[in-house]
Amino acid sequence: MSATTASTALPQARARNNWRPRLVSAEFLKLRKRRGLLISVIALTVVPMIIGYAVLLSIHAANPGKHGPAGGLKNLSGSIDLLSTLSIVAAVLVGATLGAGDLGSGVFRELVVTGRSRLALFAARVPAGLGLILPIVAAGFAVTATGSVVFAGSLGAPSATLLLESAAWLGLGTALSLVLALGVSSVLGSRGTTIGIVFGWQIVAAPVLLQIRALGSLRDGLVGAATDRLAPAALFEGTPNVKMSLAAAVLVIAVWTIVPLVPLWTKRKALRSPWIAL
Amino acid sequence: MQGSSGFVVETSALTKRFGERVAVDNVELRVPRGAAFGYLGPNGAGKTTLIRMLLGLTQATAGTMRLLGRPVPAERAAALARVGAIVEEPRFHSHLTGRENLSVIAAAREPEAHHRIDGALARVGLTQRADERVKRYSLGMRQRLGVARSLLADPELLILDEPTNGLDPAGIHEFRDMIRGFVTEGRTVLLSSHLLDEVEKICDEVAIVDRGQVVVQGSIADLAAVGKQTILIATSDEEQALAILSEHRGVESVAPGSDGIRVTLGADSADAQDDISRRLVLAGLAIRRFEPARVSLEQRFLEITSRLEDAA
Numbered sequence: 001m002s003a004t005t006a007s008t009a010l011p012q013a014r015a016r017n018n019w020r021p022r023l024v025s026a027e028f029l030k031l032r033k034r035r036g037l038l039i040s041v042i043a044l045t046v047v048p049m050i051i052g053y054a055v056l057l058s059i060h061a062a063n064p065g066k067h068g069p070a071g072g073l074k075n076l077s078g079s080i081d082l083l084s085t086l087s088i089v090a091a092v093l094v095g096a097t098l099g100a101g102d103l104g105s106g107v108f109r110e111l112v113v114t115g116r117s118r119l120a121l122f123a124a125r126v127p128a129g130l131g132l133i134l135p136i137v138a139a140g141f142a143v144t145a146t147g148s149v150v151f152a153g154s155l156g157a158p159s160a161t162l163l164l165e166s167a168a169w170l171g172l173g174t175a176l177s178l179v180l181a182l183g184v185s186s187v188l189g190s191r192g193t194t195i196g197i198v199f200g201w202q203i204v205a206a207p208v209l210l211q212i213r214a215l216g217s218l219r220d221g222l223v224g225a226a227t228d229r230l231a232p233a234a235l236f237e238g239t240p241n242v243k244m245s246l247a248a249a250v251l252v253i254a255v256w257t258i259v260p261l262v263p264l265w266t267k268r269k270a271l272r273s274p275w276i277a278l
Numbered sequence: 279m280q281g282s283s284g285f286v287v288e289t290s291a292l293t294k295r296f297g298e299r300v301a302v303d304n305v306e307l308r309v310p311r312g313a314a315f316g317y318l319g320p321n322g323a324g325k326t327t328l329i330r331m332l333l334g335l336t337q338a339t340a341g342t343m344r345l346l347g348r349p350v351p352a353e354r355a356a357a358l359a360r361v362g363a364i365v366e367e368p369r370f371h372s373h374l375t376g377r378e379n380l381s382v383i384a385a386a387r388e389p390e391a392h393h394r395i396d397g398a399l400a401r402v403g404l405t406q407r408a409d410e411r412v413k414r415y416s417l418g419m420r421q422r423l424g425v426a427r428s429l430l431a432d433p434e435l436l437i438l439d440e441p442t443n444g445l446d447p448a449g450i451h452e453f454r455d456m457i458r459g460f461v462t463e464g465r466t467v468l469l470s471s472h473l474l475d476e477v478e479k480i481c482d483e484v485a486i487v488d489r490g491q492v493v494v495q496g497s498i499a500d501l502a503a504v505g506k507q508t509i510l511i512a513t514s515d516e517e518q519a520l521a522i523l524s525e526h527r528g529v530e531s532v533a534p535g536s537d538g539i540r541v542t543l544g545a546d547s548a549d550a551q552d553d554i555s556r557r558l559v560l561a562g563l564a565i566r567r568f569e570p571a572r573v574s575l576e577q578r579f580l581e582i583t584s585r586l587e588d589a590a
Contacts (some may be wrong), residue, residue, distance in 0.1 A: 018389060019385070019386070019388075019389075022384075022385040022386075022389070022392075023385050023386060025385060026381065026382045026385035026386070029374070029378060029381065029382065030371060030374065030382065033371075033373055033374055033378065034373055035373075101371070105369055105370070105371050105372070106369030107369050107370060107371055107379075107382070109335060109365065109369065110368070110369055110370075110383060110427065111382075111383065111386050112333075112334065112335065113333045113334070113335065113358060113361075113363050113365065114358060114359075114383060114386040114387050114431070115334075115354060115355035115356070115357070115358030115359055115361075116355070116386040116387075117355070121386070
């Protein structure tokens, strides 16, 4: 056991790059051990889908003439619409916790004195957060996808392609929200403030702005416009609020992936530098 | 890489200013390898600020530093790889267990750090409680977990900032033994404290710091010896002895006590002892005790700091 014997050589392991998965794993550990957060995320994503299909099945069983089958494309559309909003909420909770957790507890200082760079410590949070939120959202999606196919009855069951497109679209929206919340909370260092700001933007301000036609092409820059453009056409009726090309949508999403990291980028010198007040 | 000079910490003209206030003032510190080194000073003397600079938590205004022979901040990552530290109160994720908290820190260190977790927990006596959440830990247990965390680096240098804060007497005693154990293993311990007794009991060497400046630096025995000489005298007639001693030119002060008269000699006291004994004998007094008093670091510390206050 080397903790009892002082060695004379500095560790050569610094040259190795295998610390990244270990850092990601540590970030993941911190997240998954937060029972309250985990329960909230599951309650927001998986539970509503189970309840939703249970209700649809019940009312169909009670009065098949009035209420159609629980599955099918129409019900899938409704449940995916709900799940996409709830996934944003869950992702913001996870992202804000990830970004502010170490700073709030004071452990970030303890991590910094290991000599590991601050950028490396921040960078490990993104895959850890995605590693937690995406499987849970996927579980919620699995419930609704299964329900839409198994309980389609006389209605047409959604195709495998549509289900795959829907899953990818949900994952994209969730990941974007997580990165946005993570970036904001890493800068603010406050979970509560971050949740307030990002919720306000994602759930209230951005959807309202998308509805204001007077804003014209300015709306193209909203991430909601881009994700609407990428939404599976067969899932939602009508055209998106903002018409834009696929390339433009991809560009806007790319920019919005970077936007949350801009505050960190502007601080890059401080982050790379060993000096930052903690 | 090891410092060729044999010092694990070397600073040169290290300075830190907060606006007009100078927290660390031109500090020249040399911490020898393999010793328990006390960085002793009153609260607000700039001890924690110096440690924060060494660890890269705050930027120096001026001066240079070397840790384990490596210049910091230039080679900070390599230097800190073999440094374990507790800065102020150790912080943890309260929702994780002690073992998980160590695992989080081990992930930021070399891969071998994970294999040191069990040993580190055993070393600080937390094996039985390692799988409890830290929120249930007492302050003393958190301090011990902080030490365990610093051992994950298999450190050549341990930097401990006021590590016994909040510990009960038994815990403090245990802590002292632990630190001495580290030194026996060949590690160097830099212990920052405002507690004279603690430093005197644990450390081999000390730097006394006041108002951001290192006032004096050296081995505890040397520092204590360098101060004004004090002798204990007991005679057959204390009142007469007091009168003789009070009038003596070489005597700075006299203080009667239960074990005799404590006589502090002036700076120029080379022949004073001989002359005092001669006068006492000539006065017809029987001398029952005449020996150098052991000067504690505390006396030396008070001597130094009071001199500084007078000069200010």
